[in-house]
Amino acid sequence: MATHDAFREETCAWLEENCPASMRTPMAEDEVMWGGRKADPKNPDSKLWLDRMGAQGWTAPMWPKEYGGGGLNKEENKVLQEELGRIKARPPLFSFGLWMLGPVLLEYATEEQKQQFLPQIVRGEIRWCQGYSEPGAGSDLAGLQTRAIEDGDDYVINGQKVWTSYANYADWIFCLVRTDTSTKHEGISFILFDMETEGVTTKPIKLISGSSPFCETFFDDVRVPKSQMVGRLNGGWEIAKKLLQHERTNISSGGFGASASAGLEQLVKDHVGEEGGRIADPLMRDRVAKQKMTEHAFSLTVRRATEEAKAGGEVGAASSIFKYVGAEMNKSRYELLVEALGDQGLGWEGDGFNSDELNVTRQWLRSKANSIEGGTTEINLNVVAKRVLGLRDHQ
Amino acid sequence: MGLVLTEEQTLLRDSARDFIQDKSPVSAFRALRDAGNEDGYSKELWQGMAEMGWAGMLIPEEHGGLDFGFQGMGIVMEEAGRTLTASPLLASVVLGGSAIVLAGSDAQEKDILPKLATGEILLALAVDEGAHHAPERIMMSATRDGDGFVLNGEKTAVLDGHIADKVIVAARTSGTPSQPGVTPEGLTLFVVDGDAQGLTKTRRDMVDHRNSDTLTFDNVRVSADAVLGGVDEGGHLLNMVLDRGRVALAAEMLGSMSQVFQLTLDYLKERRQFGQLIGSFQSLQHRAAHMFSEIELSKSAVLAALTAIEEDKANASQLASLAKAVVNEAYHLISKEGVQMHGGIGMTDEHDIGFYLKRARVTEHALGSTKYHRARYADLSGY
Numbered sequence: 001m002a003t004h005d006a007f008r009e010e011t012c013a014w015l016e017e018n019c020p021a022s023m024r025t026p027m028a029e030d031e032v033m034w035g036g037r038k039a040d041p042k043n044p045d046s047k048l049w050l051d052r053m054g055a056q057g058w059t060a061p062m063w064p065k066e067y068g069g070g071g072l073n074k075e076e077n078k079v080l081q082e083e084l085g086r087i088k089a090r091p092p093l094f095s096f097g098l099w100m101l102g103p104v105l106l107e108y109a110t111e112e113q114k115q116q117f118l119p120q121i122v123r124g125e126i127r128w129c130q131g132y133s134e135p136g137a138g139s140d141l142a143g144l145q146t147r148a149i150e151d152g153d154d155y156v157i158n159g160q161k162v163w164t165s166y167a168n169y170a171d172w173i174f175c176l177v178r179t180d181t182s183t184k185h186e187g188i189s190f191i192l193f194d195m196e197t198e199g200v201t202t203k204p205i206k207l208i209s210g211s212s213p214f215c216e217t218f219f220d221d222v223r224v225p226k227s228q229m230v231g232r233l234n235g236g237w238e239i240a241k242k243l244l245q246h247e248r249t250n251i252s253s254g255g256f257g258a259s260a261s262a263g264l265e266q267l268v269k270d271h272v273g274e275e276g277g278r279i280a281d282p283l284m285r286d287r288v289a290k291q292k293m294t295e296h297a298f299s300l301t302v303r304r305a306t307e308e309a310k311a312g313g314e315v316g317a318a319s320s321i322f323k324y325v326g327a328e329m330n331k332s333r334y335e336l337l338v339e340a341l342g343d344q345g346l347g348w349e350g351d352g353f354n355s356d357e358l359n360v361t362r363q364w365l366r367s368k369a370n371s372i373e374g375g376t377t378e379i380n381l382n383v384v385a386k387r388v389l390g391l392r393d394h395q
Numbered sequence: 396m397g398l399v400l401t402e403e404q405t406l407l408r409d410s411a412r413d414f415i416q417d418k419s420p421v422s423a424f425r426a427l428r429d430a431g432n433e434d435g436y437s438k439e440l441w442q443g444m445a446e447m448g449w450a451g452m453l454i455p456e457e458h459g460g461l462d463f464g465f466q467g468m469g470i471v472m473e474e475a476g477r478t479l480t481a482s483p484l485l486a487s488v489v490l491g492g493s494a495i496v497l498a499g500s501d502a503q504e505k506d507i508l509p510k511l512a513t514g515e516i517l518l519a520l521a522v523d524e525g526a527h528h529a530p531e532r533i534m535m536s537a538t539r540d541g542d543g544f545v546l547n548g549e550k551t552a553v554l555d556g557h558i559a560d561k562v563i564v565a566a567r568t569s570g571t572p573s574q575p576g577v578t579p580e581g582l583t584l585f586v587v588d589g590d591a592q593g594l595t596k597t598r599r600d601m602v603d604h605r606n607s608d609t610l611t612f613d614n615v616r617v618s619a620d621a622v623l624g625g626v627d628e629g630g631h632l633l634n635m636v637l638d639r640g641r642v643a644l645a646a647e648m649l650g651s652m653s654q655v656f657q658l659t660l661d662y663l664k665e666r667r668q669f670g671q672l673i674g675s676f677q678s679l680q681h682r683a684a685h686m687f688s689e690i691e692l693s694k695s696a697v698l699a700a701l702t703a704i705e706e707d708k709a710n711a712s713q714l715a716s717l718a719k720a721v722v723n724e725a726y727h728l729i730s731k732e733g734v735q736m737h738g739g740i741g742m743t744d745e746h747d748i749g750f751y752l753k754r755a756r757v758t759e760h761a762l763g764s765t766k767y768h769r770a771r772y773a774d775l776s777g778y
């Protein structure tokens with residue numbers, strides 16, 4: 001206990017000294033710091049804050065120190081998160097490297113690979129993208145066809161990925177490739193390469209919300225050293241699935257958690273009216289309460305899973321429920337908001353709508369992806385039915 | 396416990412489970428119903444439960460109880476719910492007992508708690524006056540009469556009312572009705588003898604074969620020492636007592652819904668049609684996975700509410716409404732889907748699934764429907 005008090009004191013002092021004032025304010029979507037070689041933050045403090053946190057290893061507080069992480073135990077990390085929360089510090093870094101790739105590198109990579117990649121992730125020097133989906137392989141991801149053929153010390157890669165988030169901004173890609181065409185799952189390998197390698201091109205795709213957060217990604221005779229394969233040849237599927245678990249946990253907890261609870265009731269009050277402190281329309285009020293209750297029960301469930309894991313239980317299966325529940329919950333939240341805003345919730349652009357209203361509309365459209373990205377709702381229900389409930393496929 | 400059971404609580408759960416599975420399987424409830432039992436519970440089973448210490452779980456040791464705390468109570472309720480055990484646990488131990496423990500005078504405690512702890516006497520709580528739970532709209536009158544009070548009015552949906560040795564009744568001594576999230580003013584609670592003159596108790600045989608009774612008070616005279624807590628100060632006490640009842644009931648319902656789900660899942664893995672196990676049909680798989688996630692959410696809400704009550708947290712009422720509403724909806728869905736997924740056999744009296752469906756609706760309604768608790772949650776959250 002006493003040691004944590006000391007740690008809290010040190011942490012508090014360090015944050016006081018190192019967290020710039022502008023990094024303690026709410027963050028708009030275009031202010032998110034993704035790091036990487038092409039990072040061009042609007043506010044130079046974003047870079048400063050990332051550099052300082054990265055040097056401490058506190059972008060990845062629980063990763064081992066030898067790979068650039070913070071080396072904190074759970075208790076210390078809890079203290080750190082509490083102190084960050086207390087000063088309302090922005091996350092210094094959003095990163096597929098932190099959320100998805102890092103955890104599987106720690107588990108599967110060679111010592112050299114860990115030394116090479118993990119510290120860069122911690123410091124936000126390299127921005128990663130995820131090369132999984134292909135035009136013919138979405139839910140049935142293991143049907144992927146992008147081919148990697150051995151040639152001396154290299155693999156030569158040909159094929160196409162799609163829906164690759166931020167591929168046009170990314171420095172490196174973690175990619176699933178086919179290294180054996182005679183089997184399905186056992187013919188997949190997990191490989192890393194630089195997006196500037198000759199033969200890689202990206203083409204942004206526009207979303208229904210108007211933004212272009214993802215791309216088609218093409219590989220034309222891309223040469224990648226064999227040393228950049230993670231795990232064994234044809235052993236990529238296991239790693240791919242592990243990574244997806246990390247992704248789903250992230251989409252459901254961090255992804256929707258924070259913004260999800262704030263402001264719903266106020267926005268509804270503002271737009272449908274208020275009577276004696278209550279939302280004036282009883283039907284709307286009932287639906288807001290239902291939504292808030294689901295969010296409340298969901299956050300309690302996330303907390304319970306954490307406590308169970310701490311008490312020695314297994315995680316894993318629970319993450320599939322989180323993805324499903326979290327995604328559907330976030331979507332229903334935005335449906336409710338758009339309905340409450342009426343006409344003002346359906347504007348596209350221009351002076352007829354204020355920025356909060358336009359933001360709701362765009363977020364509503366964006367939220368539709370929650371039940372598609374990282375494995376669809378239907379696929380997640382399949383997983384729960386089969387893996388958790390033990391139901392069988394057709395014979 | 397927070398959201399995970401401690402070792403001691405796990406032991407309690409295991410012993411509760413063994414006892415219930417052995418002494419009170421669903422077949423015991425079926426036998427009770429078939430016998431047309433008018434008490435709505437088995438005295439022999441209740442004796443056994445009392446010997447396990449369950450009648451005194453919430454009662455301090457100095458009054459002969461175990462003082463095992465509210466989380467322990469929740470664990471027992473959940474296990475009892477699995478097999479649809481009919482017992483005075485909710486009405487007498489949780490609702491009645493909490494009222495006395497929270498507000499009883501020395502004399503009331505001495506008089507009631509030791510006998511309550513051994514299961515020798517039963518209590519009931521009389522609150523509602525219409526077909527819907529609405530404690531803030533109580534109109535039954537208690538008027539001063541010399542040293543005492545005279546009670547007049549009708550109480551409905553009194554759980555285990557007709558078998559109670561003492562009835563705790565909420566009446567209006569002043570003030571006017573309020574809203575669900577606002578503490579009602581002008582209410583007073585009284586402890587009335589079950590055989591008091593002017594009190595008529597009528598059993599109503601519900602679809603779940605439990606007791607949800609009508610009590611008529613016709614000039615029932617009580618002395619000043621029948622007042623529980625303070626005069627006009629019953630609103631806050633009533634809230635606390637009802638929240639305990641709601642959360643304990645939610646725990647029971649969690650046990651029941653987990654069991655219906657298990658029954659249904661077993662059937663999906665056993666019944667064949669079109670040459671396939673029906674559990675291999677994706678439309679049923681997805682609905683089952685959805686139900687599973689509803690149970691997971693319910694479990695968290697119930698555990699958090701039990702803890703909040705045990706630790707007397709400021710948000711206990713909000714969590715009580717959360718737990719009851721979330722569990723109401725989940726049990727509703729799962730009991731309905733359970734019948735559907737059993738096909739024709741699910742419609743037969745012979746199969747247990749129908750018992751769960753019927754019990755589900757009664758418990759959803761008791762101590763506040765989903766709609767009631769959403770409104771209360773919204774009130775308590777400031778919208």
Ligand SMILES: Cc1cc2nc3c(=O)[nH]c(=O)nc-3n(C[C@H](O)[C@H](O)[C@H](O)COP(=O)(O)OP(=O)(O)OC[C@H]3O[C@@H](n4cnc5c(N)ncnc54)[C@H](O)[C@@H]3O)c2cc1C
Pocket residue numbers: 129130131132133134137138139140162163164165166214369372373374375376377378379382
């Ligand atoms: C915003 C966003 C970002 C993304 N980012 C990335 C990224 O960075 N990298 C990357 O690799 N991918 C990314 N994806 C792709 C995503 O993983 C896929 O879209 C997803 O796996 C679904 O594949 P699909 O689009 O081919 O749909 P399909 O698989 O064709 O699915 C179409 C419909 O059929 C249903 N369906 C399919 N199979 C079954 C089944 N067995 N049972 C029941 N229903 C079924 C699906 O649930 C869905 O409703 C992103 C997607 C989005 C929307």
